[in-house]
Amino acid sequence: MKVPPTLSTVLSNLFKKPATNPFPNTEPVPTPEGFRGKLVYDVDKCVGCRLCVMVCPAGVIEYVPEVRKVTFWLGRCVFCQQCADVCPVNAIKMSDEFLLATYDKYDDNLRWFKEDEIAELKRKLEEQKKAKEAAKKEGSK
Numbered sequence: 001m002k003v004p005p006t007l008s009t010v011l012s013n014l015f016k017k018p019a020t021n022p023f024p025n026t027e028p029v030p031t032p033e034g035f036r037g038k039l040v041y042d043v044d045k046c047v048g049c050r051l052c053v054m055v056c057p058a059g060v061i062e063y064v065p066e067v068r069k070v071t072f073w074l075g076r077c078v079f080c081q082q083c084a085d086v087c088p089v090n091a092i093k094m095s096d097e098f099l100l101a102t103y104d105k106y107d108d109n110l111r112w113f114k115e116d117e118i119a120e121l122k123r124k125l126e127e128q129k130k131a132k133e134a135a136k137k138e139g140s141k
């Protein structure tokens with residue numbers, strides 16, 4: 001009797017190893033080069049030009065005028081990389097991090113440049129301003 005082609009494929013596959021990746025018992029499948037994962041913001045490099053705010057199609061980025069920096073809430077990010085491409089000083093990069101599930105949409109892991117960091121930078125800028133003014137006064141004496 002002739003074995004039907006489908007049956008012979010099924011039978012031969014029965015003796016092969018499963019072609020699955022049993023994550024989370026193993027490492028996830030490696031990401032390729034140029035993968036667009038969670039973005040990373042380097043606040044020190046940022047010059048506050050606002051180009052990223054203008055190109056973001058999802059309203060993820062907000063400008064903070066007092067400190068001339070931007071904040072990100074990645075809960076809305078669509079990982080298009082336009083912000084990273086437009087940034088003139090490479091302050092934004094896409095990392096290969098993609099395990100971002102959370103119970104809280106305002107999770108700290110989904111935000112860059114948080115309120116306490118903004119307050120700290122504001123305080124530093126105030127101090128610098130005062131120091132400059134004091135130095136000016138000293139100079140004019």
Ligand code: SF4
Nearest residue numbers: 056077078080081083
């Ligand atoms: S990757 Fe795209 S959606 Fe995400 S913050 Fe950048 S521009 Fe906005």
Ligand code: SF4
Nearest residue numbers: 046047049050052087
């Ligand atoms: S484009 Fe770059 S330098 Fe300009 S505001 Fe955005 S992160 Fe800062």
